[in-house]
Amino acid sequence: MSAHQHPHEEQDFLFKYVFSQDHKMISKQFLITGFIMGFIGLSMSTLFRLQLGFPGESFWIIDFLLGSWAENGVMLPDKYLALVTMHGTIMVFFLLTAGLSGTFSNLLIPLQIGARDMASGFLNMLSYWFFFVSSVIMLISLGVEGGAASAGWTIYPPLSALPQAIPGSGLGMTLWLVAMAIFIASSLLGSLNYIVTILNLRTKGMTMTRLPLTIWSFLITAIVGVISFPVLLAAALLLVFDRSFGTSFYLSDIYIGGQVLEHSGGSPILFEHLFWFLGHPEVYIVLLPALGITSEIVSTMSRKPIFGYRAMITSMLAIGFLSAIVWGHHMFVTGMNPFLGAVFTFTTLLIAIPSAVKVFNYITTLWKGNIKFSPAMLFSIGLVSTFISGGLTGLILGDSALDINVHDTYFVVGHFHIVMGLSGIFGMIAGVYHWFPKIFGRMLNNNLGNAHFWITIVSSYGIFFPMHFLGLAGVPRRYYTNSEFPLFENLLDINTLITWFAILAFAGQLIFFFNFVYSALRGPKAPQNPWKGNSLEWTTGVKHMHGNWPGEIPTVHRWPYDYSKLNENGDYVTGEDFIPQIVPLGEGELDGGGH
Amino acid sequence: MIALVAIVAVLLVIATAVQILKIAELRATESGKEIYEISAKQSKAQAFLLMVFLVAYFGFFAWQVWKWGGLMLPVSASEHGVGVDELMNITLWFIIPVFIITHIFLFWFSYKYSFSETRKALFFSHSNKLEMFWTIIPSVALTVLILVGLSNWNKIMTPISSETEHVLLEVCGQQFMWGARYAGKDGKLGRASVEYIEGVNALGIDVSDENSKDDKIVKGEFHLPVGVPVQFVFRSQDVLHSAYMPHFRAQMNCVPGLKTQFNFTPTITTAEMKEKTQNENFEYILLCNKICGAAHYNMQMNIVVESKEDYEKWLAEQKEFGAE
Numbered sequence: 070m071s072a073h074q075h076p077h078e079e080q081d082f083l084f085k086y087v088f089s090q091d092h093k094m095i096s097k098q099f100l101i102t103g104f105i106m107g108f109i110g111l112s113m114s115t116l117f118r119l120q121l122g123f124p125g126e127s128f129w130i131i132d133f134l135l136g137s138w139a140e141n142g143v144m145l146p147d148k149y150l151a152l153v154t155m156h157g158t159i160m161v162f163f164l165l166t167a168g169l170s171g172t173f174s175n176l177l178i179p180l181q182i183g184a185r186d187m188a189s190g191f192l193n194m195l196s197y198w199f200f201f202v203s204s205v206i207m208l209i210s211l212g213v214e215g216g217a218a219s220a221g222w223t224i225y226p227p228l229s230a231l232p233q234a235i236p237g238s239g240l241g242m243t244l245w246l247v248a249m250a251i252f253i254a255s256s257l258l259g260s261l262n263y264i265v266t267i268l269n270l271r272t273k274g275m276t277m278t279r280l281p282l283t284i285w286s287f288l289i290t291a292i293v294g295v296i297s298f299p300v301l302l303a304a305a306l307l308l309v310f311d312r313s314f315g316t317s318f319y320l321s322d323i324y325i326g327g328q329v330l331e332h333s334g335g336s337p338i339l340f341e342h343l344f345w346f347l348g349h350p351e352v353y354i355v356l357l358p359a360l361g362i363t364s365e366i367v368s369t370m371s372r373k374p375i376f377g378y379r380a381m382i383t384s385m386l387a388i389g390f391l392s393a394i395v396w397g398h399h400m401f402v403t404g405m406n407p408f409l410g411a412v413f414t415f416t417t418l419l420i421a422i423p424s425a426v427k428v429f430n431y432i433t434t435l436w437k438g439n440i441k442f443s444p445a446m447l448f449s450i451g452l453v454s455t456f457i458s459g460g461l462t463g464l465i466l467g468d469s470a471l472d473i474n475v476h477d478t479y480f481v482v483g484h485f486h487i488v489m490g491l492s493g494i495f496g497m498i499a500g501v502y503h504w505f506p507k508i509f510g511r512m513l514n515n516n517l518g519n520a521h522f523w524i525t526i527v528s529s530y531g532i533f534f535p536m537h538f539l540g541l542a543g544v545p546r547r548y549y550t551n552s553e554f555p556l557f558e559n560l561l562d563i564n565t566l567i568t569w570f571a572i573l574a575f576a577g578q579l580i581f582f583f584n585f586v587y588s589a590l591r592g593p594k595a596p597q598n599p600w601k602g603n604s605l606e607w608t609t610g611v612k613h614m615h616g617n618w619p620g621e622i623p624t625v626h627r628w629p630y631d632y633s634k635l636n637e638n639g640d641y642v643t644g645e646d647f648i649p650q651i652v653p654l655g656e657g658e659l660d661g662g663g664h
Numbered sequence: 665m666i667a668l669v670a671i672v673a674v675l676l677v678i679a680t681a682v683q684i685l686k687i688a689e690l691r692a693t694e695s696g697k698e699i700y701e702i703s704a705k706q707s708k709a710q711a712f713l714l715m716v717f718l719v720a721y722f723g724f725f726a727w728q729v730w731k732w733g734g735l736m737l738p739v740s741a742s743e744h745g746v747g748v749d750e751l752m753n754i755t756l757w758f759i760i761p762v763f764i765i766t767h768i769f770l771f772w773f774s775y776k777y778s779f780s781e782t783r784k785a786l787f788f789s790h791s792n793k794l795e796m797f798w799t800i801i802p803s804v805a806l807t808v809l810i811l812v813g814l815s816n817w818n819k820i821m822t823p824i825s826s827e828t829e830h831v832l833l834e835v836c837g838q839q840f841m842w843g844a845r846y847a848g849k850d851g852k853l854g855r856a857s858v859e860y861i862e863g864v865n866a867l868g869i870d871v872s873d874e875n876s877k878d879d880k881i882v883k884g885e886f887h888l889p890v891g892v893p894v895q896f897v898f899r900s901q902d903v904l905h906s907a908y909m910p911h912f913r914a915q916m917n918c919v920p921g922l923k924t925q926f927n928f929t930p931t932i933t934t935a936e937m938k939e940k941t942q943n944e945n946f947e948y949i950l951l952c953n954k955i956c957g958a959a960h961y962n963m964q965m966n967i968v969v970e971s972k973e974d975y976e977k978w979l980a981e982q983k984e985f986g987a988e
Contacts, residue, residue, distance in 0.1 A: 147958035221955045227920060228903040228956060234839065235957045321921030324858035324868065325839070325902040337904055337919055371777070372785040380795050402906065403917045404898075404924035407821035411814050418806050418813075425802040426795065428766060433794070435773040437786035441702050442710035442778065450714065450774055454721075457766050461759040464809065470816035471752055474737075474745075474913040477906060477953045512700035514685060519710060523717075530721065538732045543910030545953040548961035555945055559735050587682060593689055593699055633785035646785070662789025 088198075090190030093613050095197050096175035097508060100501070102197075103168020106204055107494075108582070110159035115575045117152045120144050122568025124550035124561075138216060146549040150219040151237045153547060155211065157222030158245070162252060163207070165355040165493040167200045167259075170294075173358055173500050174263045174287040176508060180606035181281050183272025183623060185616045188265040192258045199255030203248045210244035218245035221547060223344055226319040226337050230311050233326040243312070246305050253302045260291035260298075267291075272605070274625035278661060279650065281604045281629045282375060285382050286361025289389040290354050296393060297350040304343035311335070338403055345396035352489050353392040357385060359496020360427065360456075363449040365629075366503050367431055369602045370446040371438030372646050374630035374662050377430040384423035384430075391420045401469045402476050410469040417467035424460050428453060439633070439646075443600070444518025448499035451526045452492050458530075459488025462537065477547075480540025486533045498525075498581070505588065506595030510611045513592060517584040524577030531570030535563050603649045604629040626653045628661045704779050711778035718771035722764070737910050738941050741948065741969065742928040744820045745913035751816050758805060823895065824927050830893040833886065835950070836867050837898070837905030837918040840959040842950060843867050844886040848878030848984060858901050858920075868901060869985060877986030880979065885966035889975035893929045906954035909967065911937070917954055930969045937969075 089095060116135070119128055120143070127142030138148035175193065179186055187193045210217045219237025220229035224245070232239040267288045271280075280288075310316040311332070319340045320332035368375040375381060397405060397413030431453045440446065462484040465471045475481065498521075505513045544557055551557040551564070598607040605625070609617050631648040635641060642648055642655060654660055692699035740749050777785075824830045832847035834856075845867060847853045854869055854876020861868040869876045888894055898907050900918035907926075908915045916926040938946045948967035952960055970978070 145958075146961065150955065150958065150960070225904055225955075231903070234903050322858050323902055323920050324861045329858050329861070334921075336921060338922070374787065374789040376788065377790045377795050379790070402915045404919050404922055407817065410821070411817060414813060414817065415810055418810050421806055422799060422802050426799055429798040430795075432766065432769050432773060433788075435770070435777060437788065438773075438777045439779055439783055439785040440707070440711070440774060440777050442707045442714075442774075443702055447710060447714075450770065453770055454767065457763060457770075461763050464759055464806075465752070465755055468751070468755065468809065468813040468817075470748055470813050470820060471755065473820070473915050474748060474910060476915055477908075512698075514688075515700060515702060515706070516688070517685075523713065526717065527720075530724065534724065535728060535732070538728055538736065541736045542732075543737050543908075545908065545951065547955045549958075550961055553962040554949065554951065554964065555947070556949060563732060583678065583681060587685060591682070591686075595700075596698075599700065630789065632787070634787050635784070641784075662787070 088194060090186070090194045091613070091615055092175045092179050092187050092190070092193060093508070095193050096172050098197050099167060099171030099175060099200065100508065102201060102204055103164050103172060104582075104585075106159050106207075107164035107168060108578070109208070110156050110164060111575060111578060113152045113156040113159070115571055117144070117149055117156070118568040118571040120149055120549065121551075122565045122571075124552050147219055147235055147237065148216055149549045150221070150235070150547065151217045151241070154218050154221050154224075154237070155207075158207070158218070158249075160490065161222060161351065161355065162249070163200075163204055165490075165497065166256065166351070167252070169355065169493060169497045169500075170256075170263075170287065170290060170358050171197070171200065171259060172497075173283070173362060173504070174259065174291070176504060177281075177283050177606060178263055178266050178287060179270070180507070180609060180617060181284055181604050181629075182267060182270060182275055183605050183625060184266060184270035185618075185622070187262050188270060189262055192262050196255045196258035196262065199251050199258065203252040203255060206244055206248040206251065210241050210248065213240045213244065215239035215241055217241040223341075223348065224308070225344075226308060226311065226340050227323055227325075230308060230320060231323070231325060231330075243309075246309055246312075249305055250302060253298045253305075256294055256298050260294040263287055263291040264295065272622045272625055275650075278379070279625055279628045281361075282364040282378070282381055282385075283358075283361040286357045286364075286385055289385050290357045293350045293357075293389050293392060294354050297347040297354075300343055301347035304340055304347075307343075308340065338400070338405065341400050341403055342396070345399045346393075348399065349396040350392045352485070353388055355489055355493040356456075356496075357388065359452060359493050359499075360385070362496045362500040362503070363452045364431075365602075365604070366445050366449045366499055367434050367453075368630055368632065369503075369600050370443060370449070371435055371440045372632045373434055373438040374628075374632055375430070376433040376436075377426070378628065378630060378662065380426055381430055384426045387423040388420060391416060391423075395420065395467075398467050398469070398472070401472045414467060414469045418464065420467075421460070421464060424456070428457055428460075443502065444513070444515060444522055445499045445503035447519065447522040448495045448502065451522065452495040452499065454526075455487050455491040455495060455529075458534075459484055459486075459492065463488060474543075475540050477545055478540035479536040479544045479546055482546050483533045483536030483540060486536070487529075491529050491533070495525075501585070503600065504606075506599050506611070507606055507609075509589045509592070510595050510613070511588050511592035512595050512599065513588045514584050517580055521577055521581045521584065524573060524580070528570045528574035528577060532567050532574060535567055539563055601645070601647050602629075603631060603647050605650055608649065608651060623651045625650045626660075630662060702779070704781055707779040711775045714771050715775045718767060721767070738937065739932075740911070740913050741930055741932040741937060742912035742914065743931055744816075744928055746931075747816050747819070748913045751812055754812060755809060758809065820928075823925060824893050828893060830895050830927075831888065832895050832897070833888075834897045834899065835907050835918070837900040837902075837907065837952065837956070837963075838866075839902050839957045840952070840963040842907075842952075842963065842965040844882050844965065845869075845985075846880040846882070846886075846979065846982070848880055850875060850878055853897065854879050854985070856899070861901065871986075877984065879985045880982040881985060882982055885968055887968045887970060887975050887978045888930050889972040890930050890933045890969050892972065893927055895927045896925060898924045898926070903956050904954045905952045905956050905963070907950055908953035909948065909950050911948050915953060933969045933971065934967075935970070 132142040215236035307318040317332040317335040323330040395417045398417040834845040852875040854873040898918040905918040950965040952963035
C-alpha cells in the first residue's frame with residue numbers, strides 16, 4: 070500500500086504536492102515554508118532597525134506595512150517589542166529549526182543512508198502539516214487585537230502572563246503559545262522519525278562509522294530535540310494554566326493595574342529554568358545541522374577527506390551532551406543560587422573545547438586541498454568564520470563574573486546573532502546551494518550566488534560586530550530607543566551604521582530569492598553528480614522518483630570521504646579524484662582513511 | 665500611483681535580470697561549457713576576494729576600536745569591578761589572538777589552495793597527535809579562565825557580613841520606575857508586600873512593623889557614600905525587571921515574589937568621575953535591563969556617589985517613613 074511496494078505508481082496532484090508522504094517533497098515544503106517565514110522575520114528586523122537607527126523619524130514604509138502598529142510613520146514602543154519578539158521566534162524556530170532540520174534531515178537522511186523513504190512517511194507528512202498550521206497561527210497572531218506576543222522570544226512571565234502588563238500578552242500571546250505547542254509536536258514527530266530512520270534503515274554496508282557527518286549531525290540534533298522540546302511544551306502549558314485557569318506556577322506577589330492579583334507562591338525563575346532547558350540546547354539544534362552540512366561541503370569542495378572524522382563525531386556528541394547541562398548560564402543574574410552559577414560557568418566553558426576541535430579540523434581540511442569555490446563553499450568558509458567570531462565572545466558571556474556586566478546588553482545580541490544566527494543561516498544557505506540540484510533538479514546561478522555571499526557576509530558583520538561595542542558601552546537590548554539616556558547619546562552613529570548594513574543585508578537576500586525562484590523554474594538542468602561527491606544521494610537520478618533508486622538500493626563499501634586517494638604509483642585509484650561509497654574496497658585498501 | 669510605478673519598476677528589473685541570465689547561459693553553452701561549471705580562474709577570483717575580505721575584516725575591527733573605543737564604559741567605579749575588568753582583559757588577551765590567528769589560517773589556506781587543474785589534493789584524514797594537541801591547548805587555557813573567573817564570582821557573590829559597616833538599600837522595580845528605600849538608623853528594612861500598596865505607600869511597606877518606622881524612601885536618585893560597602897536588596901511588584909548599574913559592574917534581576925541581592929563598594933565619587941571622563945554632565949545611573957513592557961526603554965534612576973560626610977548630610981534631610 071505504501072510507495073515502497075509501488076515505486077512507479079502515478080499519483081494525483083493532491084497527494085503528490087500537498088499531502089505527500091515522499092521525503093523529498095516534504096523537504097521542499099519545509100524549505101519553502103521556512104524561507105517564507107524567514108523572509109517575514111528578516112523584514113521585521115529591517116523595520117525595527119529603522120527605528121533604532123533613526124529613532125522617532127517617520128518612514129512611509131513603516132506606515133504602509135505596520136498600519137495600526139505605527140503612528141505617523143513611527144512604530145509604537147510596545148509594537149517595537151512585538152516585532153522583536155516575533156522576529157526572534159520566527160528566526161529561531163520557524164527558519165532555523167524547522168526550516169533547516171526539516172529541509173535537510175528530510176532530504177538527506179534517506180538519500181545518504183540508502184533508504185527508500187523515512188521510517189514513517191505518514192508521521193513525516195504530519196510533521197510538515199503541524200509545522201504549516203503552526204506557521205499560519207503564528208502569522209495570524211500578528212493581526213489580532215492588542216498585537217502579537219511582545220514579551221521577547223523568551224516570553225518570561227509575569228510579562229507574558231498578564232495582558233495588563235503589555236497589550237501583546239492578550240490574545241497574541243495565547244496564539245503564540247498555541248502555535249508553539251503545535252510546532253513542538255511537529256518537531257517531535259520529525260525528530261523521532263529521523264532517529265528511527267537513521268538507526269534502522271541504513272543500507273547494506275552503511276555502518277555508523279561510514280555515515281556522512283551530515284547524518285551524524287541530524288541524528289544528534291534529533292536526540293537533543295526529543296530530550297529538550299517536551300520541556301518547553303510543559304513550560305508553555307503551565308503558562309497557559311497561569312494565564313487562563315488561575316493557577317500560580319510562575320506568579321506571586323503582583324500588584325498591577327491598581328490591584329493585587331490573587332496569584333501566590335509561584336516563581337518566574339521556574340519558568341526560566343524550564344525555558345532554557347530547551348532554550349540552550351535549541352542553539353545546538355540550530356548549529357549542529359549547519360556544522361554537519363558544511364563538514365560535507367568543505368570536504369567535497371576541497372577534494373580532501375574531512376580531517377578527523379571520528380574527532381568530528383566525538384565533538385558533536387560532546388556538544389550535544391554538554392548542551393543539556395549549561396542552560397543556567399542564561400540565568401547568572403536572575404537571583405539563582407550563586408553556587409549553581411559557578412557550576413554552569415564550568416560546564417559552559419567546557420563547550421569551547423569540542424568547538425575548538427571542530428574549527429581546527431575544518432581549517433586542516435582546507436590545508437593542501439584543491440578548493441573549488443562554489444557559493445556553497447564560500448558560505449561554508451563564512452560559517453567557520455562566524456563560528457569562530459561569535460564563539461569566542463561566548464567565553465566572556467559564559468563566565469559568570471563577566472556576564473554580570475554584559476548580561477542582556479547588545480554584547481549578547483551581537484554574540485548570539487553571529488554564532489547561532491549567522492552560522493545557522495550560512496549553513497542552511499550553503500546547503501541550499503549545494504543540494505539545490507538534488508532538490509529541484511536544476512542549478513543555481515553561481516555569479517548571483519557569489520554576489521549574495523559577499524553582500525551577506527560584509528553586511529552581517531557590519532550589523533553584528535559593532536553591537537559588541539554598544540554592549541560594552543552598557544546599552545541594554547530590547548530598548549525602543551537609546552535617546553532617553555544621556556549616557557548613550559554618542560552612540561547613535563553606531564546604530565545608524567548598523568541600520569544601513571541591515572538594509573544592505575536585506576537587499577542581498579533579494580538577489581538570493583530571485584536566484585532561487587528563477588533557477589527552480591528555469592535554471593540549467595543539473596547533471597547527476599555536479600560536485601563529484603561520494604555520498605549516496607549522488608547515485609540517485611536527477612528526476613525525483615518514489616523509492617529513490619529504480620532497482621536495488623546500492624550497497625556501501627567505504628566511508629564517504631575518499632577524495633584524492635592515491636594508489637602506490639601516485640595515481641588516483643579510480644582515475645578520478647573521488648571514490649563513491651558504492652565502489653568496493655581494493656585489495657589491501659584501508660577504509661575510513663585508515664582510522 | 666506611486667505603488668503602481670514601483671511594482672512596474674520591480675517587474676522590469678526582474679525581467680531584465682532573467683534576460684541577462686538567459687544570455688549568460690547561452691554564451692556559456694556556446695563555448696562548450698555549462699554555466700554552473702567553476703573554472704580555476706573563477707575559483708581563484710573568489711579566493712582572492714576572501715583575502716581582501718580578511719584584510720577588510722581586521723581593518724574594520726581596528727577601525728571600530730579606534731573610533732568607538734573611547735565611548736565604552738569608563739573605569740570601574742566599584743571595588744569588585746576592578747577585578748571584573750582585569751578578568752575581561754585577560755579573556756580578551758586570550759580571544760583576540762585566537763580570533764586573529766584562526767582567521768589568518770582559514771583565509772590563507774582558502775587562498776593558497778584554491779583550485780588548480782594540475783595539483784592533487786593531499787589525502788590526509790587524521791592525525792592523533794595534532795588532534796590531541798589542539799584538544800589539550802584549549803583545555804589548559806580554559807582551566808585558567810574558569811579558575812580566575814570563579815574566584816572572582818565567588819568573591820562578588822558573598823553577601824556582606826552583618827558586622828561590617830555597610831549601607832542597606834532596597835531597590836524596588838515597577839512599571840516603569842524605580843523606588844529606593846534606606847534601612848534607616850536601626851539598619852533593618854521594615855516588612856513590605858504588595859498587599860500594603862495603597863495611595864502614597866507605593867512600595868507596599870507594612871506600617872505596623874517597627875522596623876519600617878525609620879526607613880527612608882527616596883525617588884529620582886539615591887546617594888551612596890564612597891568606600892562603604894552597599895548591600896542591595898531587590899524587589900519587584902509586577903513583572904521582572906533587572907537593576908543594571910553598568911559603571912559599578914553590577915546587575916541583578918528584580919523578581920516578583922523573591923528578594924534578590926547584590927553588593928558592591930563604590931570607589932569613585934560622581935565628582936571625580938566627571939573629571940576622569942571630562943564630562944560635566946556625567947551621572948551614574950540605574951537602568952532596567954529586563955524587558956518589562958512598553959516603556960522599558962525609559963526606566964531610570966540617578967545614583968550619586970559622594971564623600972561620607974556629604975552622604976550623611978543628604979540622608980539626614982530625607983524624611984523617615986514613620987514621620988508621614
